[in-house]
Amino acid sequence: MKKHLILRVVSKLLIPLIILYGLYVQFHGDFGAGGGFQAGVIIAVSVILYALIFGMDAAQEAVPPWLIKIGTASGVIVFAGVGFITMLMGGNFLDYDVLHPDLAHRAGQHMGILWVEIGVLLTVTSVMIAVFYAFAGRVPDMSDEEW
Amino acid sequence: MEQDLTQYLDYVLIAMMFAVGIAVVRMRNLFAAVMLTGVYSLLSAAWFVSLDAVDVAFTEAAVGAGIGTVLMLAAMLLTAREAKETSPGRHWAALGVVVVAGGALLFAVPDMPVYGDAHSPANSxxxxxxxxxxxxxxxxxxxxxxxxxxxxxxxxxxxxxxxxxxxxxxxxxxxxxxxxxxxxxxxxxxxxxxxxx
Amino acid sequence: MFELLSERFIYIPIIILLMTGLYVVVATGNLVKRLVGLSLFQTSVCLMYIAIGKVFGGTPPILADTHGEDAGHGPDPAASVVAGHRASDDHAEIATDTGAHAADTVATAHEPVAAAAAEHGVQLVEHATELAHHAAIYSNPLPHVLILTAIVVGVATLAVGLALVVRIQEAYGSIEDDDLNSADYAVETGGAE
Structure with missing residues (x-):
């Protein structure tokens, strides 16, 4: 992978911006188009781009598979955990209103949606990266001539 | 019935999706078929925007055209790059299935909610x-x-x-x-x- | 019949697109291409759902006026929507009354004029109901939610399908279903292997 100088430079510039955009989509999802699903995919795409340009070894060094395995499960746990916390605080499962006493501005709903979306983000990001690792880990490194 | 001017954009998009769909049917090179699926996803994302579903369009563009295409390319690299020629009998069988299923769906079209109607059961x-x-x-x-x-x-x-x-x-x-x-x-x-x- | 179909015209190309995907699934023996066809089919199903939720003149279901500095202090958008509905309902009633009244008064004099006046009243009513919906029109958000998650789940299941195909390739050395059938047949009859 000594070639592709332009690709490497451009992707190095782009990857932080892609992650930043993913975070914008995540936390602006209440106000405009976006949310955990889309943001998760966008952040996963940044890792996939890194793996495509710099190779799988570099990508797995940056984002190790054990972290991904934890991430896939922890997203679901965060989501369900919000539900159990609302139950502990006296509400129904996933009834966010009990999370915060400020009912006039629905602060509890905002908190609940924020945490639930973070759970979705974790799971979707990790799952997309995990699936990509699973497939790309089987593909032997290709020489350019094969294309 | 009031109609948006965007309907003409819709017709252009539909025509392009037809072209891509038929190209996928005829394509035996898997690489081309997979890339055309990505194009199909992007076209449908454009149509989703025209149908006011911006969140769906966003997801379709990121997931369908991005991740889906990458995964199918990876699977294609691990398996085969060329699909085998199928027998004419199989094409006729597929045509029969498609005609029967499509006919049944078209038969159901008059029972569907009116397109764009704010008072249809689906929207009210x-x-x-x-x-x-x-x-x-x-x-x-x-x-x-x-x-x-x-x-x-x-x-x-x-x-x-x-x-x-x-x-x-x-x-x-x-x-x-x-x-x-x-x-x-x-x-x-x-x-x-x-x-x- | 023609009107029945013309109002639902948009479903017909979607059905044809659906059938294109189904044709690819049935007509090819290559498992990767079958999954390609399946994803075309899935995208078309999503299109059909979203098309049902479309409202003419509507905007994406992102409510105006609750974002920015005015949030919390400005008028409650739901209240204004409901108020808009009520106001134009009243408007509609008045229009109906006027129309009917006009019809009554003129009915004795000239029949055709009365009919015209009544028609005018009806038009007023229609105009008023239209106004009611101009207060705030958003397309139906429910199909959007269902399809948004369906797309993500769809790509996850597509990944499972592709993983199965990869394992089949590794076990059989082929992903054409003719080859797979003949290999299975050979194992069952104890012939080739």
Whole structure:
């Protein structure tokens, strides 16, 4: 992978911006188009781009598979955990209103949606990266001539 | 019936999607077929925007055209790059299936809700309630997020679990994190080595 | 019949797109291409759902006026929507009354004029109901939510399908279903292997 100088430079510039955009989509999802699903995919795409340009070894060094395995499960746990916390605080499962006493501005709903979306983000990001690792880990490194 | 001017844009998009669909049917080169699927996803994302579904368009463009294409390319690299010619009999059988199924669906079209009608049963039910109640109940501007995360939180939790289960299935089938150096040998031999581990 | 179909015209190309995907699934023996066809089919199903939720003149279901500095202090958008509905309902009633009244008064004099006046009243009513919906029109958010998650789940299941195909390739050395059938047949009859 000594070639592709332009690709490497451009992707190095782009990857932080892609992650930043993913975070914008995540936390602006209440106000405009976006949310955990889309943001998760966008952040996963940044890792996939890194793996495509710099190779799988570099990508797995940056984002190790054990972290991904934890991430896939922890997203679901965060989501369900919000539900159990609302139950502990006296509400129904996933009834966010009990999370915060400020009912006039629905602060509890905002908190609940924020945490639930973070759970979705974790799971979707990790799952997309995990699936990509699973497939790309089987593909032997290709020489350019094969294309 | 009042109609948007965007309908002409819709017709252009539909025509392009027809062209892409027929190209996929005729294509035997898998690389071309997979890339055309990405094009199809992008075209449908454009149409989703025209149908006011910006969140869906966003997801389709990122997931369908991005991740889906990457995954299918990876699977194609691991398997074959060219589909075999199918027999004419099979084409006729497929045509029969398509004509019967399509005829049944077309038969049902007069029972569908009127396109673009705000009073159709599909649009006057719970969807309208979500629109009217979201500012009071949830107080976030994006109704789609409100329904997704709060009103239908169970639903989304189930979907997240399904996505998680799919990842577990893929990891079980293909393994993960073990970067294997290719030292020669064909695919079948490697699979046996895998099975023993 | 023509009107029945013309109002639902948009479903017909979607059904044809659906059938294109189904044709690919049935007509090819290559498993990767079958999954390609399946994803075309799935995208078309999503299109059908979203098309049902479309409202003419509507905007994406992102409520106006609750975001920015005015949030919390400005008028409650739901209240204004409901108020808009009520106001124009009243408007509609008045229009109906006027129309009917006009019809009554003129009915004795000239029949055709009365009919015209009544028609005018009806037009007023229609105009008023239209106004009611101009207060705030959003497309139906419910199909959007369902399809948004369906797309993500769809790509996850597509990944499972592709993983199965990869394992089939590793076990059989082929992903054409003719080859798979003949290999299975050979194992069952104890012939080739």
């Amino acid at each position: 039910g719970v969807g309208l309630d979500y629109l009217n109640e979201t500012p009071n109940d949830i107080a976030v501007p994006n109704v789609v997020t409100a329904v997704l995360a709060s009103y239908r939180g169970y639903d989304t939790m189930g979907e997240t679990t399904v996505v998680f289960a799919a990842a577990v299935a893929v990891m079980l089938m293909l393994g993960m994190g073990r970067r294997r150096r290719r030292t020669g040998g064909n695919g079948a031999g490697k699979a046996k080595v895998e099975d023993q581990t």
